[in-house]
Amino acid sequence: MLHLDNGFDLRPAVPADAARIALWMAQPxxxxxxxxxxxxxxxxxxxxxxxxxxxxxxxxxAVDSQDFGYVEVYxxxxxxxxxxxxxxxxxxxxxxxxxDVTRVxxxxxxxxxxxxxxxxxxxxxxxxxxxxxxxxxxxPSVRAFAAAGFVQQGELQLPEKTALLMVRTRTxxx
Ligand SMILES: CC(C)(COP(=O)(O)OP(=O)(O)OC[C@H]1O[C@@H](n2cnc3c(N)ncnc32)[C@H](O)[C@@H]1OP(=O)(O)O)[C@@H](O)C(=O)NCCC(=O)NCCS
Numbered sequence: 012m013l014h015l016d017n018g019f020d021l022r023p024a025v026p027a028d029a030a031r032i033a034l035w036m037a038q039p040x041x042x043x044x045x046x047x048x049x050x051x052x053x054x055x056x057x058x059x060x061x062x063x064x065x066x067x068x069x070x071x072x073a074v075d076s077q078d079f080g081y082v083e084v085y086x087x088x089x090x091x092x093x094x095x096x097x098x099x100x101x102x103x104x105x106x107x108x109x110x111d112v113t114r115v116x117x118x119x120x121x122x123x124x125x126x127x128x129x130x131x132x133x134x135x136x137x138x139x140x141x142x143x144x145x146x147x148x149x150x151p152s153v154r155a156f157a158a159a160g161f162v163q164q165g166e167l168q169l170p171e172k173t174a175l176l177m178v179r180t181r182t183x184x185x
Contacts (some may be wrong), residue, residue, distance in 0.1 A: 013070075013130060013134075015123075015126035015127060015129070015130045016125075016126040016129060016130070017074075017122055017126050018074050018075045019072060019073070019074050019122070019123055019126045019127075020072070020073045020074075020076070021070040021071070021072055021073075021082060021084075021127070021130075022070060022071055022073070023062065023068065023069065023070055023071075024058050024062075024069040024070055024071045024081065025058060025062070026055040026058050026059055028058065028071055029051050029052075029054035029055035029057075029058055030051045030054075031078070031110070032054050032058075032071075032081050032110070033048075033049060033050065033051045033053075033054045034110070035080070035081055035108060035110025036048045036049065036054070036081075036108070036110075038110070038112060040112065040115060041108045041109075041110065044145075044146055044149050044152065045106075045108060046171075057069075061083070064089075065086065065089055066085055066086060066089040066090060067083050067084065067085035067086070067089075067090075068083065068084045068085070069081070069082075069083050070082045070083070070084065072107075072123060074119065074123075077111075078111075079109060079110060079111040079114050079119070080107065080108055080109040080110050080111065080114075080123070081107075081108045081110060082105065082106065082107050082108075082123075082127065083105070083106040083107075084103060084104070084105055084127075084131065085103070085104045085105075085106070086102075086103065086104075087099075087102040087103065087104045087142060088100050088102070090104060091169075092104055092142070092144060092167075095144075095167045095168075095169065095176075096142075096164070096165075096167065096176055098142075099139060099140065100137075101135060101137040101138040101139065101140075102138065102139075102140045102141070102142055103131045103135070103138055103140075103141050103142070104141070104142050104143060104144070105124070105127060105128070105131075105141060105142075105143055106143075107120065107123065107124065107127075107152075115151075116151065118158075120151075120152075120155040120159075121154075121155040121156075121158035121159045122159075124143075124155060124156055124159035124161070125158075125159040125160060127141075128141040128159060128160065128161070128179040132179075132181055139180060139181065140178050140179065140180055141161075141178070141179040142161075142176065142177065142178050142179070143156050143161060143176075143177045144167060144169065144174040144175070144176060144177070145174060145175055145177065146172045146173070146174055147166060147172075147173045147174060147175050148173075153175055153177070156177045156179075157177070159179065160179050160182070161177035161178060161179040162177065162178055162179070162180075163175050163176070163177055164176045164177065164178045
């Protein structure tokens with residue numbers, strides 16, 4: 012369990028979380044952008060595979076001890092994203108989805124993203140950048156990342172989407 016600022020916690024997602032994550036992923040506001048509305052079994056396999064590998068850490072996010080979303084924290088050097096910008100070995104990337112639909116669009120996403128980026132930069136002194144690649148049309152996501160201190164660094168033409176590269180660097184305090 013990783014405690015973040017502002018009452019957020021992250022814990023590694025395990026196959027027992029697959030049923031809830033599959034339900035979250037099937038919701039239209041997430042399905043539209045993640046396109047991972049898979050059966051429970053496939054999610055259980057995905058969580059096992061990610062947990063066993065070096066690429067990505069799947070997590071359940073909670074605020075005030077209430078689970079509300081799914082986060083993947085990934086090493087850019089092990090991700091296809093490394094081929095699309097001048098990445099550094101210690102860059103971390105984040106994927107985020109608020110599964111509890113009653114909590115979407117209320118500022119929780121930007122708070123989580125800020126707390127998450129701060130925690131990654133604190134935990135890994137060699138990391139200078141936390142990045143994301145939201146679809147250019149995903150306005151809520153782009154705005155939430157921007158409000159969390161991520162800066163747009165240009166467009167990326169990925170195989171399935173045009174994305175904005177959004178980069179959060181250290182602040183003076185970090
Ligand atoms: C992306 C996500 C994590 C953001 O979290 P959130 O708590 O909803 O975001 P916030 O409330 O902090 O900010 C949302 C912003 O988008 C704006 N917004 C919300 N719906 C919008 C819409 N339909 N059109 C335009 N802007 C919209 C809000 O006004 C707010 O921006 P502003 O305060 O600058 O005006 C969340 O919406 C989510 O899980 N979406 C589905 C999955 C997803 O898209 N993940 C990101 C993949 S990169």
